[in-house]
Amino acid sequence: MLTSIKTNQFQGSESKKLAMMYFRVALILFGAQLLMGLIAAIQFIYPSFLFEVFDFSVARMVHINALVVWMLYAMIGSVYFMLPDETGVETVGIGLGKLAFWVLTAAVAVVVLVYIFIQVGPGKESTIWLINEGREYLEAPRWADYGIVVAVLIFYYNVFATYMKGRKTGIVTVLVADLMALAGLYLAGMFFTDNISMDQYFWWWVIHLWVEATWEVFVGAVAAYALIKIIDAKREIVEMWLWIEVLMLFGSGILGLGHHYFWIGTPEYWWEIGALFSSLEPVPLVAMFVHVLYDWGKEQGIAKAAGKPASIVKNGPAMAWIVLNAFGNFLGAGIWGFFHTLPQVNIYTHGTQFTAAHGHLAFFGAYATILIGMMYLGIQEAYGLKQLKATFKSKMAIFLIAFGVMGMTIALTIAGYEQVLIERAELGGGWNSYFVGQSMPWYVQAQIWRTIMGVITFIGFIYLVWDMLTIGKEQASAAADAQPAAA
Amino acid sequence: MLFEPFSDVVPSFFGWLNQGPLTLTIFLHTLIILPMFWIYYDEKKKLKK
Amino acid sequence: MANENKSVWTSISFWRRSAAWVTGFSAILLIWLTFDSVNQIAMGSDADLQKAVAQKREINRVPAPTVINYHIDYKMDEKRGHEVPVIGEKEPFFGKEWSPQEAAALLHLGKLTSQAKNCMNCHTLLGNGAYYAPDLTKAWLDKAWRKGGPLQAMTGKSTREEAMAEFLQHPSQYPTHARMMPNLGITAEEAKGLVAFLKHMSSIDTNGFPRNFSKTVEQFKTGGTNAH
Numbered sequence: 001m002l003t004s005i006k007t008n009q010f011q012g013s014e015s016k017k018l019a020m021m022y023f024r025v026a027l028i029l030f031g032a033q034l035l036m037g038l039i040a041a042i043q044f045i046y047p048s049f050l051f052e053v054f055d056f057s058v059a060r061m062v063h064i065n066a067l068v069v070w071m072l073y074a075m076i077g078s079v080y081f082m083l084p085d086e087t088g089v090e091t092v093g094i095g096l097g098k099l100a101f102w103v104l105t106a107a108v109a110v111v112v113l114v115y116i117f118i119q120v121g122p123g124k125e126s127t128i129w130l131i132n133e134g135r136e137y138l139e140a141p142r143w144a145d146y147g148i149v150v151a152v153l154i155f156y157y158n159v160f161a162t163y164m165k166g167r168k169t170g171i172v173t174v175l176v177a178d179l180m181a182l183a184g185l186y187l188a189g190m191f192f193t194d195n196i197s198m199d200q201y202f203w204w205w206v207i208h209l210w211v212e213a214t215w216e217v218f219v220g221a222v223a224a225y226a227l228i229k230i231i232d233a234k235r236e237i238v239e240m241w242l243w244i245e246v247l248m249l250f251g252s253g254i255l256g257l258g259h260h261y262f263w264i265g266t267p268e269y270w271w272e273i274g275a276l277f278s279s280l281e282p283v284p285l286v287a288m289f290v291h292v293l294y295d296w297g298k299e300q301g302i303a304k305a306a307g308k309p310a311s312i313v314k315n316g317p318a319m320a321w322i323v324l325n326a327f328g329n330f331l332g333a334g335i336w337g338f339f340h341t342l343p344q345v346n347i348y349t350h351g352t353q354f355t356a357a358h359g360h361l362a363f364f365g366a367y368a369t370i371l372i373g374m375m376y377l378g379i380q381e382a383y384g385l386k387q388l389k390a391t392f393k394s395k396m397a398i399f400l401i402a403f404g405v406m407g408m409t410i411a412l413t414i415a416g417y418e419q420v421l422i423e424r425a426e427l428g429g430g431w432n433s434y435f436v437g438q439s440m441p442w443y444v445q446a447q448i449w450r451t452i453m454g455v456i457t458f459i460g461f462i463y464l465v466w467d468m469l470t471i472g473k474e475q476a477s478a479a480a481d482a483q484p485a486a487a
Numbered sequence: 488m489l490f491e492p493f494s495d496v497v498p499s500f501f502g503w504l505n506q507g508p509l510t511l512t513i514f515l516h517t518l519i520i521l522p523m524f525w526i527y528y529d530e531k532k533k534l535k536k
Numbered sequence: 537m538a539n540e541n542k543s544v545w546t547s548i549s550f551w552r553r554s555a556a557w558v559t560g561f562s563a564i565l566l567i568w569l570t571f572d573s574v575n576q577i578a579m580g581s582d583a584d585l586q587k588a589v590a591q592k593r594e595i596n597r598v599p600a601p602t603v604i605n606y607h608i609d610y611k612m613d614e615k616r617g618h619e620v621p622v623i624g625e626k627e628p629f630f631g632k633e634w635s636p637q638e639a640a641a642l643l644h645l646g647k648l649t650s651q652a653k654n655c656m657n658c659h660t661l662l663g664n665g666a667y668y669a670p671d672l673t674k675a676w677l678d679k680a681w682r683k684g685g686p687l688q689a690m691t692g693k694s695t696r697e698e699a700m701a702e703f704l705q706h707p708s709q710y711p712t713h714a715r716m717m718p719n720l721g722i723t724a725e726e727a728k729g730l731v732a733f734l735k736h737m738s739s740i741d742t743n744g745f746p747r748n749f750s751k752t753v754e755q756f757k758t759g760g761t762n763a764h
Contacts, residue, residue: 044668047715052708055718056668057657123649123726134651136665170548194640194647196737197577197598200662201570236548243551247558251519254562255569263673263745264662265577265597268495268616269505271743273569276512347747351663351671419667429746430678431687434670435713496594496741497576501569519561523554530550534542 015080015091020382021101022077023375025108027465029070030368032112034458036063041451045444058119061132061139062112067363068137069108074371075218076155079175081378082225083159087166093158100154107147111140128192135199137207138189145190152183170239174246175221182214197265204260211362212281212333213253219329219370220245220288226322226373230315233295241291248284256281262343263350271343278341282334289326296323315380316390317471320398321373328365328402336361336409348424353446354416361409364401375468383472385479393467400460407453415446582636589623597741601639604629604735610677610749618744629735630697630728639732646733649726658717661737663745669717674749676700676731676738687712700734701727 039059042049050059083091091097114131121127128134129142140148156179163176189206193199224242227233258274296319303312313319336358340349349355380388423429423437437443495502505511544550580588580596585603588595607624626633634642650656656665659672680687681696690710693699703710704727707717722730 040668047713051716052718055658057654057666057718060657060666060668061654120653120720122721122723123645123652123729125648127652128648131652132654134654134656136656139654139657170552192648192651194601194644195577195579195598196647196661196733197740198574198579199647200664201573201577203664240546240548240551243548243555247551247555250555250559251562254559254566255515257566260664261573263742264664265740265742266573267497267499267502267576267597268743269499269501269511270573272505272509272512273515276509276516347745350745351660351665351667353667356667424746425748428748429671429674430749431670431675431680431712435715438713438715496597499572499576501572515565518565519558522557522561526550526553526557527544530544530547530553533549534544534547 013084013090014094015084015097016378016381018091018094018097018101019077019079019081020378021098022073022080023378025105026070026073026077026371027375027468029066029073029108031461031465033063033066033070034454034461036060036066038451038454038458041447041454044447045451054116055119058115062115064137065112065115065139071215071363071367071371074374075215077378078222078371078374079155079159079179081374082175082222083162083166083172085229086169086172086225087162089162089166091158092161092165093154096154097158100151103147104151107144107151111144114141115139125192135189135203138203142190145186148186152186156180156183169235170242171221171224174217174242178214178217178221182210182218185209185214200264201261201266204257208257208260209254211366212256212278213250215367216249216253216284216329216333217246219325219366220249220284222370222374223288223292223322223325226318226370226377227292227295229377230319230322231296231299231312233299237295241287245284245288248280248287252277252280252283259341259343259346262346275342279338281341282330282338285330285334289330292323292326314386315376315388317388317394317398317467318373318376318380320390320394321369321376324398324402325365325369325373328361328369330365332358332361332363332365332409336413348420349416352416352419352424353412354420357409357412357416360405360412364405372464376471379468379472383476385472385475388471388475391467391471391474393463394471397460397464397467400463401457402460404453404455404457404460407456408450411446411449411453415443415450418443418446585623594620594741599623599736599739600636601643601732601736602634602636603739604639604642604732605633608677608735608739610674610738616744618747619749620741620744621739623739629732630701642729642732643736644729645726646729646731646736649722649729650733653720653722662740662742668715671746672734672737673740673742673746674738676735677749697728697731697735700731704730 036059039050039054040056040063043051043056043059080091080097118131121131132139132141133145159179160176163172166172185206188202191202220242224238227238228235254277255273256278258270258272259278261270261274296313300312303310339358340346340354376388376394418440419437422440422443423433427433427436495505501511504514577598578596579598580600582600582602584595585600585606588599589606603623605626605628607627609622609624610619611622612618613620650661655661655672658666658669660667661671662673663671675681676696678687679685681699682688683694683696687703688696688699690712691699691702693702701724703717704722705724706719708719
């Protein structure tokens with residue numbers, strides 16, 4: 001993939017070249033995320049590891065920030081990749097887009113270096129402007145917030161101008177509306193208040209309305225595009241499903257925000273709103289899973305009836321990751337989310353390892369999977385391959401990563417049970433109750449398993465990078481060898 | 488106890504709707520879903536033409 | 537295939553219009569609910585607080601910063617079926633009564649410090665954050681910080697606020713577990729601010745979270761029945 005920047009055969013699509021630039025940084029940040037996660041996991045078992053040098057708070061901050069930023073990068077990359085295909089015209093303002101890419105990447109690098117080397121500052125406004133804002137997921141200092149806003153405005157302008165100029169398919173229409181909401185919501189996280197309840201109220205506007213509404217709709221649009229691209233799914237069917245998904249995702253997700261307003265000082269009426277609307281959130285995720293498998297089976301059946309027994313899948317690894325997305329989204333976001341979405345359960349599970357278990361499987365299942373799939377689509381086109389077949393390395397990557405993340409999730413769920421029952425239900429959640437829970441042998445065991453599974457995930461990641469660096473070149477030269485023989 | 492006593496700290500319209508089992512959420516769901524019937528029949532009319 | 541478009545259920549325009557309606561209306565409802573909620577969680581005034589104390593009832597879900605001048609308790613409310621913060625008699629905070637301006641300035645310093653020191657990436661505040669260290673929602677009310685409690689005794693101080701401030705300034709001198717809080721360079725002033733922030737947070741009505749806050753660990757460790 002790295003060399004693909006130079007050797008790609010995008011037939012002049014600068015938009016797709018820019019997409020590959022975003023994918024490349026996304027992959028590097030994904031690696032950083034996993035490394036930071038490993039450090040944090042080790043600190044759970046050996047608290048003295050890097051104590052007062054590189055504390056848990058720092059490792060965890062970089063862990064979750066790298067996560068959010070790599071996903072945003074891969075999302076922007078996916079959009080630049082899709083746009084020329086969907087609209088039928090070259091993306092407008094690519095020069096500006098490239099400038100925004102370099103500015104954003106430089107800003108991300110500075111922010112990460114400051115996180116790692118400066119870490120914390122005095123209790124002054126200057127700290128949240130220059131070092132970190134100290135709000136989970138939105139730690140980026142205020143100066144970087146403004147940088148992000150500018151870069152995103154450029155990106156959005158490019159998307160919108162291309163949309164106005166080219167073909168207006170259902171997929172791009174959803175995307176254009178969704179990205180506007182996604183970008184606009186970031187503004188809700190850019191203010192300071194002394195009132196912690198108010199702070200968290202609007203903090204959730206960004207976090208929840210991203211990951212449980214606008215990001216999910218984004219995934220729906222990307223999956224629709226990918227299905228057309230990989231298995232020639234019928235556009236009318238795919239776009240009809242996309243509108244159903246939008247209806248159900250936004251219908252449940254927007255007011256599902258209420259499940260974060262149970263205990264932060266907000267009124268009791270959020271119990272009902274949050275419980276009922278968020279309970280419906282898994283429904284569209286089931287629909288998406290059914291839809292992907294149904295389309296795949298149907299298209300393969302049509303091909304078979306037409307006497308073409310070969311697989312219709314034009315990109316093996318991408319299809320595998322997208323099917324994993326359909327299942328992982330339902331399991332991680334749907335099932336693991338529903339586990340603790342009712343206030344009757346959440347009063348005990350809120351802010352425990354249960355949340356961490358859900359977070360790991362949901363971010364992976366709903367987002368990491370499909371974005372990796374998009375990267376494989378990028379590689380296929382960069383090398384001008386008609387078909388990209390999964391290699392041993394692709395299979396090892398998907399198996400080890402999926403197995404590792406699932407293992408981490410199960411381990412954290414077990415840790416969550418221990419914490420919920422002992423610290424919360426039995427002891428009520430005070431300082432010492434917390435540490436009694438953290439010291440229970442089964443809790444400690446679960447944390448050890450989490451770390452082992454984290455290492456497995458990381459090995460899978462190494463396979464993934466190795467595969468991405470080699471798969472295109474190998475299959476391109478194999479195709480080139482095969483051609484003269486046929487002629 | 489079907490209808491629970493009002494217990495919100497600050498009285499408000501939504502708090503007032505929230506006085507029995509699922510009253511508030513059923514109200515909101517109904518508001519959202521009812522107009523979809525109209526959209527359905529409107530589309531049906533268009534298709535018949 | 538001629539009948540394909542006869543059903544509304546497979547018509548793209550039906551789903552598109554429904555999606556637009558549901559999304560738009562949900563967004564409007566959320567904004568409406570937000571106006572209501574923001575109004576309810578806005579910080580109360582000092583006058584509201586005095587009235588609440590005199591009438592022994594809650595007026596604001598998030599009280600004024602001057603709540604640091606009062607004793608705060610967390611008690612079962614029969615009507616609501618869970619514990620609620622109860623604001624009681626006046627008590628000195630760091631040996632004095634804070635004027636509304638002073639209290640607001642101190643809370644501001646504390647909230648700012650809580651962000652500058654990245655508390656939320658180990659602890660949870662109102663249950664949100666990381667899970668590497670105890671939840672701080674009601675930390676001020678923790679029995680362990682009381683007179684005679686193990687955490688207060690450990691610091692050698694004689695009031696809750698002084699003990700917490702001492703711990704915050706030199707956390708790794710007072711380990712409570714193999715997992716320790718690192719020294720974050722918190723100054724004496726910042727520590728006072730943080731304690732004010734924690735005390736204020738404990739007065740927020742969180743609808744009963746965390747439930748049964750801080751029963752004694754001793755009771756758990758002795759095991760068996762409660763008959764001792």
